[in-house]
Amino acid sequence: MLRGSKVGLRARHEDDIPVLRTELYDDVVNAARSEGRPWRPVTPGSKDSRLVVDDTAQSYVPFSVVELDGGTLIGTASLWDIDTHHRSAHIGLGLLPSSRGHGYGTDVVAVLCHYGFVVRGLQRLQIETLSDNDAMLRSAERNGFVREGVMRSAAWVLGEFMDEVLLGLLAEEWKSGSEG
Numbered sequence: 792m793l794r795g796s797k798v799g800l801r802a803r804h805e806d807d808i809p810v811l812r813t814e815l816y817d818d819v820v821n822a823a824r825s826e827g828r829p830w831r832p833v834t835p836g837s838k839d840s841r842l843v844v845d846d847t848a849q850s851y852v853p854f855s856v857v858e859l860d861g862g863t864l865i866g867t868a869s870l871w872d873i874d875t876h877h878r879s880a881h882i883g884l885g886l887l888p889s890s891r892g893h894g895y896g897t898d899v900v901a902v903l904c905h906y907g908f909v910v911r912g913l914q915r916l917q918i919e920t921l922s923d924n925d926a927m928l929r930s931a932e933r934n935g936f937v938r939e940g941v942m943r944s945a946a947w948v949l950g951e952f953m954d955e956v957l958l959g960l961l962a963e964e965w966k967s968g969s970e971g
Contacts, residue, residue, distance in 0.1 A: 856886070
């Protein structure tokens with residue numbers, strides 16, 4: 792398990808899946824805002840590609856997020872679209888509604904940065920988030936991510952186009968920021 796100050800990132804367990812499906816993916820509004828594809832209902836017990844881990848996939852590393860104090864499941868995190876040639880990846884996370892607003896997101900981003908830069912040897916990490924996702928923007932910027940641009944009307948969310956903010960962090964920026 793990878794450890795931050797408040798959270799741990801560990802492998803997805805089979806018993807995580809029903810909780811994540813109910814708390815994150817069956818919530819149409821949350822799923823529509825966080826997924827790059829339309830929401831659709833998933834039959835209980837089916838192998839939902841958003842939750843079931845394919846250990847052979849090299850460009851996607853999913854984690855379950857747990858509280859260090861007690862081990863309670865509080866969400867998901869991932870490195871995705873990992874490009875080993877350019878040494879870059881995207882990061883993402885989703886916290887259960889009851890776990891939002893407690894500073895876990897900032898810690899998850901920090902642990903994902905450690906995993907990406909130290910464990911995987913990447914040069915660049917990137918985040919794309921909806922322009923009104925203040926919690927993710929704060930978590931990213933607290934970890935040194937820089938706003939690199941706005942992608943206008945880039946996301947179709949529940950009947951309207953929304954802007955996305957693009958943030959990036961380079962390994963040398965993370966190192967200098969984490970030593971201070």
